[in-house]
Amino acid sequence: MKPSILLVEDNTATRFGFVRYFSKDGYEITEAGNLAEALVELAIRRFDIMILDINLPDGNGIDFIETVRTCDPLIPIIVITGEGDIPLAVEAMQRGADNFLTKPVDNSALAILISKTLEIGVLKQQQSARKRLEKKAGFFIGENRIMQGVHELAIAAGSSDIPVLITGETGTGKGMLARWIHQQGSRSANECVELNCSGLRGEMLSREIFGNARGAFTSADQDRKGLLDIADRGTLFLDEIGDMSIDVQAQFLKVLEDKSYRRLGDVKLLRSNFRLICATHHELDSLVSSGQFRQDLMYRINLMTIQLPPLRNRMDDLPALVTFILHSLGATITTLSDDIMEMLRDYSWPGNIRELKNVLERALLLTPNGSVLRLSHFANLAHNRIFMPNPTNQTVQQVEGAHIRAVLDEVGGDIEIAAKSLNISRATLYRRLKQI
Numbered sequence: 001m002k003p004s005i006l007l008v009e010d011n012t013a014t015r016f017g018f019v020r021y022f023s024k025d026g027y028e029i030t031e032a033g034n035l036a037e038a039l040v041e042l043a044i045r046r047f048d049i050m051i052l053d054i055n056l057p058d059g060n061g062i063d064f065i066e067t068v069r070t071c072d073p074l075i076p077i078i079v080i081t082g083e084g085d086i087p088l089a090v091e092a093m094q095r096g097a098d099n100f101l102t103k104p105v106d107n108s109a110l111a112i113l114i115s116k117t118l119e120i121g122v123l124k125q126q127q128s129a130r131k132r133l134e135k136k137a138g139f140f141i142g143e144n145r146i147m148q149g150v151h152e153l154a155i156a157a158g159s160s161d162i163p164v165l166i167t168g169e170t171g172t173g174k175g176m177l178a179r180w181i182h183q184q185g186s187r188s189a190n191e192c193v194e195l196n197c198s199g200l201r202g203e204m205l206s207r208e209i210f211g212n213a214r215g216a217f218t219s220a221d222q223d224r225k226g227l228l229d230i231a232d233r234g235t236l237f238l239d240e241i242g243d244m245s246i247d248v249q250a251q252f253l254k255v256l257e258d259k260s261y262r263r264l265g266d267v268k269l270l271r272s273n274f275r276l277i278c279a280t281h282h283e284l285d286s287l288v289s290s291g292q293f294r295q296d297l298m299y300r301i302n303l304m305t306i307q308l309p310p311l312r313n314r315m316d317d318l319p320a321l322v323t324f325i326l327h328s329l330g331a332t333i334t335t336l337s338d339d340i341m342e343m344l345r346d347y348s349w350p351g352n353i354r355e356l357k358n359v360l361e362r363a364l365l366l367t368p369n370g371s372v373l374r375l376s377h378f379a380n381l382a383h384n385r386i387f388m389p390n391p392t393n394q395t396v397q398q399v400e401g402a403h404i405r406a407v408l409d410e411v412g413g414d415i416e417i418a419a420k421s422l423n424i425s426r427a428t429l430y431r432r433l434k435q436i
């Protein structure tokens with residue numbers, strides 16, 4: 001990819017000379033003759049570097065640095081100041097510029113400065129990506145065989161640029177995996193832009209994706225970037241793509257086919273070089289059969305499909321997941337007693353890892369000093385479990401036994417109250433207790 005420069009300079013002759021010199025050097029240059037034009041360009045796309053003159057017809061370049069930083073905090077900026085105006089150059093650096101050069105500008109000196117500043121820019125991007133990655137480390141926890149397969153596919157997805165579709169029940173980690181894949185690849189220094197398609201319908205959704213021009217509709221008082229713009233050189237993660245309305249599906253398919261798009265109310269054709277990751281908890285095939293999802297779009301997005309297993313099919317990972325989640329919740333204890341683990345293992349986890357996290361979070365809230373977790377702290381789960389036993393590995397006796405234990409725990413071991421709450425006699429309760 002050619003590095004792209006935004007040149008903000010009002011002198012046409014200077015711009016002309018710059019473009020001639022630097023396009024030979026392999027740069028892609030966009031020109032802006034004033035701050036307003038620069039702002040429009042910054043709103044439309046992402047640049048690798050900006051060269052900024054100070055005195056511009058509609059304002060001062062130094063004041064403009066702050067505005068630029070709100071659009072793109074990391075874009076390297078080189079300011080060009082008047083001859084010998086060092087105090088101004090110092091002020092520009094203090095206000096967030098990365099480098100400066102004084103007039104008259106010698107193109108070969110500027111070329112060196114640009115390549116150095118670009119290198120620093122890349123380092124800054126990598127550092128920020130690393131920080132984000134550190135926060136998101138630890139998706140592949142445990143040794144489960146299905147997850148090993150998922151891991152291999154995810155590594156392949158990370159090192160390629162093809163569209164990936166992640167499927168799996170709610171709470172299995174689809175969102176987390178999408179971010180993990182983004183972080184592995186060459187685009188990790190750029191954004192991973194997420195959009196949940198289930199929350200927005202029709203025009204709202206296309207506005208988010210494509211952006212809009214000023215005046216496209218009554219409340220559109222300014223140009224607005226779409227997520228496609230922001231995802232340029234990064235990843236676009238469309239969550240719950242199965243819920244995308246059929247008219248937006250048609251528009252989005254066109255973007256994938258033509259590799260270009262228009263903002264709502266605009267005629268200008270824009271391009272965005274994004275990598276696509278989609279996720280859904282639906283079976284896309286059945287949505288296609290029922291006419292809710294376009295088959296041609298499905299073929300475009302599912303070049304690689306990664307299916308995340310439900311938690312009940314990776315119970316061997318449960319201890320490792322529990323330890324990881326407790327740790328991430330800041331708990332001082334990171335393992336649970338055998339009776340609690342047994343109870344967690346017996347549950348079917350319809351809400352998967354999200355539910356496990358919620359259950360552990362709730363239990364921690366119930367321990368005043370966060371040091372000892374008891375069975376009673378999982379009372380809600382015991383209650384749920386009666387209605388949602390894991391059908392694959394539980395017998396009726398096991399469900400009954402676990403329920404009796406949970407009720408007893410809840411009432412502090414009082415046989416009388418437990419028998420009443422279970423609606424059986426004390427004698428029956430004693431008998432059952434001997435059997436479990």
Ligand SMILES: Nc1ncnc2c1ncn2[C@@H]1O[C@H](COP(=O)(O)OP(=O)(O)OP(=O)(O)O)[C@@H](O)[C@H]1O
Binds near residue numbers: 140168170171357
């Ligand atoms: N492998 C994992 N390790 C640790 N935590 C995980 C893992 N997978 C998921 N989680 C946690 O479970 C929760 C749900 O994850 P996520 O939102 O990625 O699931 P999802 O499949 O996208 O769910 P939904 O379909 O409801 O959007 C998050 O809080 C996440 O931190």
Ligand SMILES: [Mg+2]
Binds near residue numbers: 174175239
């Ligand atoms: Mg999700």
